Amino acid sequence: ASAYHPKMMTKILLYAYTQKMYHGREIARQLEVHLPLMWLSGFQKPDFRSINRFRSERMKDLIDDLFREMITLFVADGYVKMEDYFVDGTKIEANANRYTFVWRKSAEKYQEKLQANVDRLIAQIEAIVEEEKAEDIDPSPAFTSE
Template identity: 85%
Template sequence: MYHGREIARELEVHLPLMWLSGFQKPDFRSINRFRSERMKGLIDDLFREIITLLVADGCVNMEDDFVDGTKIEANANRYTFVWRKSAEKYREKLQVNVDQLIAHIDGIVAEEHAEEFDASPAFTSEEICEKTMEWEERLEAEPDNQALTI
């Protein structure tokens, strides 16, 4: 779950996430701002460390994705040693995969930021204040308070 909107939606309906958030319900803008501005470097480093630990413990495999019905060869093998060079290549490949995933997440956040700015109001607050003042003056000036034309 990478989209800020999806995270915000799940914070309202998914009980474990509600508990983790302290029953707070931030909107997607707050979530994206937090991820992109306040915690960007820390979250990336923490994400890399957690993925590395999960892979080292064997909980996550970043190389293979299997679909139901796929036959998977068992891990039982008489050759249980691992060559150092092989382990280093695997670690480098893991870092590249994590970097690609982080870049993908950053792209999603950037898209949501662009959508947020595209949905900005058509009028600025100054223009609204000016129009309001103009309408109030016209209302006071007209004797029979006819309807305003915009």
């Protein structure tokens, strides 16, 4: 079989991460039933080994930065509220408030919390990837002759 296109694999990984799907097996399963993932993959169905190999070998150095930048961009544009994604008690003033300005230190602190939350999530994803790698490398028992 020919290799899957890296752009397609990157799209399905980033979308899966935003939907809180981190396990390779779960992503592979969702490629058969989840319409947005099916569309992003062009109706191709890479198996979990291909997904895990792609993110742990080919995209090892880039996927974390891409995910971090995507989340930061979505938050900045107002598409995602981090209160919905991370429950950390951060309070943001509403636009209807008469004090619509935001203190610089407050904005910097919010940005730091955002980066810390994303870093924690990336560490969680990396732990899942390593766990799946360990499960996938199941050596067969050695045969002994008696």
